[in-house]
Amino acid sequence: MTKTIVDLKRGQRGIIKSFSTENIPLKLLEMGCLPGNEVVLVQTAPFRDPLYLNINGSHLAIRKETAMHIEIEILP
């Protein structure tokens, strides 16, 4: 099963592999959310939504529904 950012535990790291939707917002890419870059789950709000991430050194928060479409490989 492919993992996505939603599957990360707090403090866990992963590498972005691909997107499962055509409509990934350009803004997210510009903030550094690109295949090959590292992502860390910093904090979650109640109900694990939104997610506070560190992507490629940029700190940002996105909603679960967007995070579901970002496929990753979880790093040990």
Added chain:
Amino acid sequence: MAKQINVALIGNPNTGKTSVFNQLTGLNQQVGNYPGITVEKKEGICKLPRNIKAHILDLPGTYSLNASSLDENVVIELLLNKNDKDYPDVAVVVSDVENLKRNLLLFTQIKDLEIPAILVINMADRMKRRGISIDVAAMERELKTKVILVSARKRLGIDELKEQIANFRHISTEPCLHASSMDPDYFNRLRNAFPEQSLYKLWLVITQDVNFGNVNRNSFNIREDFVTKDESTLKRMQQKETILRYKFINDVLKKTVTVDANAAKGLRANLDKVLTHKVWGYVIFFNILLLIFQAIYDWSSYPMDFIDASFMKLSEITRGFMPPGPFTDLIAEGIIPGLGGIVIFIPQIAFLFLFISILEESGYMSRVVFLMDRTMRRFGLSGKSVVPLVSGTACAIPAVMASRNIEDWKERLITILVVPFTTCSARLPVYLIIIALVIPERSFMGLNLQGLTLMLLYMLGFGMAIFSAWVLHKILKIKSKSYFVIEMPNYKVPMLKNVGINVVEKTKAFVLGAGKIILAISIILWVLASYGPGDNFSNAREIVEAQNIEANLPDAELDEMVASYKLQHSYIGNIGKAIEPAVAPLGYDWKIGIAIVSSFAAREVFVGTLATIYSVGSDEEETIKARMASETNQILGGPLFTFASGISLLLFYAFAMQCMSTLAIVKRETNTWKWPMYQLVTMTAIAYLAALIAFQTLK
């Protein structure tokens, strides 16, 4: 005199761009609007070495030249249009040392436009603590520009920046990477079709909805020698471009920047653990709000009392020094009390802007957005609606504009529609004076009853905003492509200078804006109250004397009766009497009716209007509050301002849409009169019903 150098400050949000701007210009700056739109335009003058002057334009923060909001459009339209009078001779791109990678994306795009661009790396004072070292000379070679390490906070590097701005002619305009390499064939055809234009400009026009010069989007659809591509292909090309740029940037940074990861343990993680905690995060946020409202009510009461008393004195002195006559009356009875009504709440506005500005500068506001997003979404809002709702407590106008960074149109529209329910500072003087009149000055469980009432009114405003958002969410059928990205900037101690300038500018703009309306209205009101139609007005003295011929009243009492009789038969008295049937069921008399009608220009006019009407009606100089307390209800008898009529009035002001400027802003932001009209009708209907029910059950 030499020509001024036009400088544009460009950068990502949260890079300290405004601090750099403040350091360059000091108080030598002005804030206006771009023509036709409500994007804030900040510009200033900076003195450079060798007597050269620079005109500095602080452009809205943007992450890239791919615009997704009105603010970002401003940046692109300026950079594309060589004929604009503000077109920069040199661009200063401000970046943050901790987010260089992301910040450089925008920089490389600006370089591709062939505009001389200086790279400022701000917050350089943090490098040591974060274990970052930069090879500036190597970076200058790689990026083909001047790189300056700056700390706006500590005033480091500012002089070097000025020197480089003065020398802008020596800065290369060569692009640092060629975006055209992503599809050489396509870009070659583009170049052949428009040989005289910059290639990257053309690309931006193709992918964005902006115009420049005589090339616009449509010119690509009618040409035969150049066929562009469909939307989704273009979108994929934009993604490709972004990836390409990041590849270049990663390369540059690998060669020029080293980070010692061991040194990079920060305060940030620890603060985030507490401030975004599932429980403590909310507790802290609630306490901060509580502190703000307490402060506004408690701290500002001293300067406010002082201002109220001073304006009363001023009226008195004016009357003493100037010859009696209509002109003196106009000043002492119309203008001074009217202006007093606005000046009196400068302290509160300043406090509000102070707090909001500190919350934003420190980076805390983003944490609140993060915490609240999920909850707000349930009501059809976004976490980003928190910022408009909180700043709505200062003024709905900047609040409506602050909704711009909400990506989703439906969430944004709902935010705009409900923001005017939050208790803006214009309601404050109305609330304060009515609370002082009808709520006893006692303690309840250790809390000041008057302060508690005010707090309840704020909560009522928020509650109503949230409730109507939920209703709108259910009834509005708008398809939304909901996505949400927010940067979580690093925490910063707010810079005194930035906060100070912000408070001064915002308060000034507010007071001047409202002051103009109030001045105009108080003059009109005074004229309407001092003149009247027919014999009833011009022969007032004779009529009153005839009526009281047997009572043998002392002169002072007779004068009072004449003044009051005159007021009743003045133009405004006639208008007031005409609207009285509509407001009587709410517990108001015709004077309050007039105050409410004039409040539709702006709420804060209420106190000024009553002040003007009452001072025309009496000869004694008193505070506004004392005058209001002595008014009697002509129909029911007893004092006019009772608990019932007071609550009714509070509710009316809490819900009614009485602000022309807000309506105008909403029209601009939604691009139709439909939504502001909807606000005006619905909110005022709710207000009328609430006031009616309150008065009829409480009286």
